[in-house]
Amino acid sequence: MAPVIRVGDTVRRVTGRWTPAVHRLLAALADAGVDGVPRVLGLDAQGREILTYLEGEILSDAAPDVRWAGEVLDAAGRLLRRVHDAGAALVADECLVWRSPRREPAEVICHNDFATYNLVVRDGGLVGGIDFDFASPGSRLWDLAYLAYRIVPFAEDAVGADGLNKDRRLAQLIDAYGMPFAGAEVMDVMAKRLDDLAAFTRDRAGETGRADFLEHAAMYQRDAAALRLRS
Template sequence: MRGNDEREVMLEGGIANRGRVVRVGDTVRRPLRPTSPATRALLDHLAGAGFAGAPRFLGVDEQGREVLTYVPGSAVTPPYPVWALTDEALLSVARLLRDYHRAAASFDPAPHDWPPSAPPAFTGELVSHNDVNLDNVVFRDGRAVALIDFDLASPGSRVWDVACAARLWAPLRPDRHIGDARRGRALDRLRLFADGYGLTDADRDRMASAVLANHEWCYDVIGTAVANGHAAFSRYWTSGTMARAQETRQWYLDHADVLRAALG
């Protein structure tokens, strides 16, 4: 699956597979996981549904890595470019997530083994992406065009993914932990994201609890990785992350009514 003249280029991105994801020509090579067959089935379904905003699964290479199509564009990695923090970029993420959910809604997850799913209150609708972080969205010309890194995808719901995305993109956290142009605008951007997605009234009522639950779920995933000896997550965990996470959790508890009012 690789020509002799195609070298491996390390790709920047998140923490879980740091240093283990490479580009080879117009493909991406990633480590296989026990739940890789489920992810492949989802990606195959998205391709069949005509959803262009996800990589295509191509097979397994001679080193036992899964091979995906490379999605051209820019993922948002630190230092965050100004264009990525605009309201226009935020709206494009909301619309991309809505389009993904439309395509994923007809996929049956039952035959497959998945990573840990959302709490029962937030499952049962569709397979959610579960990690709509800034570095997992590909942009072209300032517009979100694709989701990547489906490693955490599992049975969930629309509101669960919206809560995850809004939590990270608004972002929903104490202002002192926002060091860019989004500071002071978290609630406005939360409302903008919900409007851009077309979130239902029923799901707006559930957003405050979904945001808190998603925050706790995310840090449970990280804590499990740390307990299992994941070096990159261990460094992340000891860099002040735990204290910030606890402060943000309390912020969600203290501001639940404010979050609800922002979406009203």
């Protein structure tokens, strides 16, 4: 939603009032030894944040045999769990200002956009996740459900996913994350997540005048309805 520029082995992006909180989160992940997430290197002369660059290809751009590989799905679930566990202590810090709203039950710091277009692969394997700008306190299921929507996938715009066993892949993702959630529970939160995303995207359409945002919002609404019929 704002310019992101690569400079050598770093990424530069504009900052906001949420940046100190995001940097605290990324520092907590680094302290916990969570690999595959950007490290904060400070600010440049233009006041932009400097982050390390994760070498690789965005998962949503990868070939279908990589994009929907079971090993990548497992790795994504495990990485999200590590991110959640490492950042959970920040939930109680009321001095932190986040870009996205706090959602109860606030158990962890959610990435809020942990999806195929923010995951990086290299040589057929997952190497990390990027773009933590919309992080905020929320529930584990809020994040896991959206990852499932994009990587199982349940999204209407998923390409090359025909023939995948979605129930089996959802169960596999839950197992990789390592919490005893039921598939129906994840799909219920997924539908609510899409309701929220549709409303957010319609608001963005009104602010920007972009018709494609309205098309995305309509897709989220269709997918939410399909999930409710499925469950």
